Amino acid sequence: MSTVEVMLQKKPKPRSISGPIGKVFLQAFLILVAIVQIYPLIWLALFSLKDNSEIFSGDVAGLPKSFLWSNYTKAMSDGHVLTYFMNSVLVTAASIVLVLILSSMTGYAITRMNWKLSGFTMTLILLGMMVPIHAALLPLFIILKNLSLLNSYWSLIIPYVAFGIPMAVFILGSFFKGIPREMEESAVIDGCGIYRTFFSIILPLVTPAISTVAIFTFLSCWNELMFAVTFINNTAYQTLTVGMMSMVGTYITQWGIIGAGLMITTVPTVVIYLLLNKQVQKSMIAGAIKG
Amino acid sequence: MNSVFSNKGTIAVFVLPTLILFCGIVLIPIFVSSYYSLLDWNGVGRGTFIGLDNYVEMFKDTRVLNSIKNSLLFAGASVFIQLPISLVLALILASNVKGEGFYRTVYFIPVLISTVVIAQLWSKIYNADYGLLNVLLQNIGLAHWAQDWLGQKHTALAASFIPTLWQYVGYHMLLMYAGAKSVSQDVLEAARMDGASRIRTAWSIMIPLMKPILKVSLVFSVIGAFKVFDLIYVLTGGGPFYTTEVPSTLMYATIFDTFRYGYGSAISVFIIVECLVCTILINSLFKTE
Numbered sequence: 001m002s003t004v005e006v007m008l009q010k011k012p013k014p015r016s017i018s019g020p021i022g023k024v025f026l027q028a029f030l031i032l033v034a035i036v037q038i039y040p041l042i043w044l045a046l047f048s049l050k051d052n053s054e055i056f057s058g059d060v061a062g063l064p065k066s067f068l069w070s071n072y073t074k075a076m077s078d079g080h081v082l083t084y085f086m087n088s089v090l091v092t093a094a095s096i097v098l099v100l101i102l103s104s105m106t107g108y109a110i111t112r113m114n115w116k117l118s119g120f121t122m123t124l125i126l127l128g129m130m131v132p133i134h135a136a137l138l139p140l141f142i143i144l145k146n147l148s149l150l151n152s153y154w155s156l157i158i159p160y161v162a163f164g165i166p167m168a169v170f171i172l173g174s175f176f177k178g179i180p181r182e183m184e185e186s187a188v189i190d191g192c193g194i195y196r197t198f199f200s201i202i203l204p205l206v207t208p209a210i211s212t213v214a215i216f217t218f219l220s221c222w223n224e225l226m227f228a229v230t231f232i233n234n235t236a237y238q239t240l241t242v243g244m245m246s247m248v249g250t251y252i253t254q255w256g257i258i259g260a261g262l263m264i265t266t267v268p269t270v271v272i273y274l275l276l277n278k279q280v281q282k283s284m285i286a287g288a289i290k291g
Numbered sequence: 292m293n294s295v296f297s298n299k300g301t302i303a304v305f306v307l308p309t310l311i312l313f314c315g316i317v318l319i320p321i322f323v324s325s326y327y328s329l330l331d332w333n334g335v336g337r338g339t340f341i342g343l344d345n346y347v348e349m350f351k352d353t354r355v356l357n358s359i360k361n362s363l364l365f366a367g368a369s370v371f372i373q374l375p376i377s378l379v380l381a382l383i384l385a386s387n388v389k390g391e392g393f394y395r396t397v398y399f400i401p402v403l404i405s406t407v408v409i410a411q412l413w414s415k416i417y418n419a420d421y422g423l424l425n426v427l428l429q430n431i432g433l434a435h436w437a438q439d440w441l442g443q444k445h446t447a448l449a450a451s452f453i454p455t456l457w458q459y460v461g462y463h464m465l466l467m468y469a470g471a472k473s474v475s476q477d478v479l480e481a482a483r484m485d486g487a488s489r490i491r492t493a494w495s496i497m498i499p500l501m502k503p504i505l506k507v508s509l510v511f512s513v514i515g516a517f518k519v520f521d522l523i524y525v526l527t528g529g530g531p532f533y534t535t536e537v538p539s540t541l542m543y544a545t546i547f548d549t550f551r552y553g554y555g556s557a558i559s560v561f562i563i564v565e566c567l568v569c570t571i572l573i574n575s576l577f578k579t580e
Contacts, residue, residue, distance in 0.1 A: 040413070041404075041412075109301075134520070134562050135559050163316070165317075169309070
């Protein structure tokens with residue numbers, strides 16, 4: 001056995017850090033960071049189950065004496081969190097579906113079909129990724145007002161879809177590019193029309209990209225505040241982010257109920273994340289690589 | 292074959308709905324904003340065209356200048372505090388440490404939470420009387436440090452920066468982690484054989500090779516700082532005494548509280564230009580090096 005081979009075998013994997021003391025120190029550091037990242041949320045969960053007297057008695061950090069689930073029922077019914085929640089679900093779901101339909105068709109036409117302006121169209125749409133939404137706030141407000149769309153679900157769905165399109169087209173387009181031409185050729189030779197080729201052959205091939213776009217759109221719509229606070233002031237259509245603000249105003253001193261509302265807003269996202277964490281992390285990286 | 296893939300009708304069906312929506316909602320409003328910024332207009336009737344007067348006023352307005360200063364401080368803090376922490380975490384996690392996947396998952400959780408929730412949560416943490424931070428300080432014998440973190444001029448800005456730091460450290464960590472993982476093992480192997488220490492390898496090999504992703508992180512954190520809205524709007528509303536005000540909250544207040552549509556639009560145009568200039572600047576900086 002040559003020396004090179006021995007050396008290669010000796011170190012199959014990079015060591016993490018020299019010596020056991022270094023390892024312990026490193027783990028302690030990583031655990032500390034993990035606590036800092038997670039503890040505020042645990043604290044939120046704890047005070048969402050307490051009543052005022054317990055929170056304001058000075059023992060804010062301890063476990064609740066009894067678990068006050070009534071904070072949650074109060075937040076849901078009196079605090080309208082259930083309404084906000086359903087509004088958020090509706091607006092977010094509609095936005096995701098529309099973004100997926102529109103951007104997959106456009107991304108496909110740009111990357112796989114032959115027409116003169118495809119490059120220009122792509123550039124135009126990608127410009128949208130660089131624009132902060134602030135810039136469009138006032139003109140959009142006036143457009144929506146003139147169309148009498150303020151205080152409706154559409155006043156959020158339309159801008160969310162429009163602002164979600166650039167990144168979605170980019171991500172889906174780059175996946176379409178990677179599909180071999182032969183797939184389409186054989187489909188067409190077998191008698192598929194373009195629509196059939198697109199919907200039953202091409203789309204199933206890019207499921208990872210579709211879920212990436214769906215996750216991305218979910219996060220931006222579910223958490224959006226600026227449009228939601230400007231375009232809607234009727235409680236019946238408010239989404240969670242805005243609703244939470246008005247709820248805090250109503251229950252300003254009742255931390256338990258506010259905490260319950262905040263938990264209801266947060267838990268779905270965290271659960272989705274823990275179920276799909278690999279895919280979510282991949283999506284976030286894919287969304288950044290576009291530069 | 293070609294006729295199928297260059298059928299004008301099909302292309303129109305695939306592209307036009309998106310294009311109309313995108314132009315109508317994203318592209319045209321930006322130009323409209325630029326036009327509004329040249330008007331003296333309170334939203335009622337027609338505005339009067341006043342040329343660049345809004346911009347001239349903007350650069351004399353101490354409140355605007357103060358908000359720009361605050362967003363620059365935010366950007367500076369992101370670049371010099373948040374990114375180094377993220378980089379250290381990313382390099383540690385990428386070096387085959389035990390529990391790599393677990394830590395990566397946990398650090399990332401705050402990224403996914405709505406900024407409104409984070410702002411509310413931190414306003415409770417900072418609460419002068421019952422907040423977690425002051426209670427913690429009392430318990431470790433630093434009771435005299437306890438104070439109203441968000442209510443005082445000299446602590447408010449720093450206190451509003453911490454939640455962003457906390458929220459996005461995991462995001463930049465993840466990007467840099469992906470960058471570090473894509474560095475070829477052969478290169479690291481070679482460095483190790485040449486006797487380079489861990490820290491030396493990180494500094495002279497990993498970081499230079501991670502440049503593309505570091506650039507992305509840099510652009511994101513600077514632009515993120517210029518765009519910050521939700522957090523300030525919910526946490527302090529710009530107060531106390533405008534010490535935490537940033538251009539976006541000022542734009543919002545100018546338009547929807549004082550109804551100066553033209554002046555507010557000028558601020559929003561400033562935010563776009565600020566973001567574009569910074570992106571171009573960072574890109575060219577990284578190219579010439």
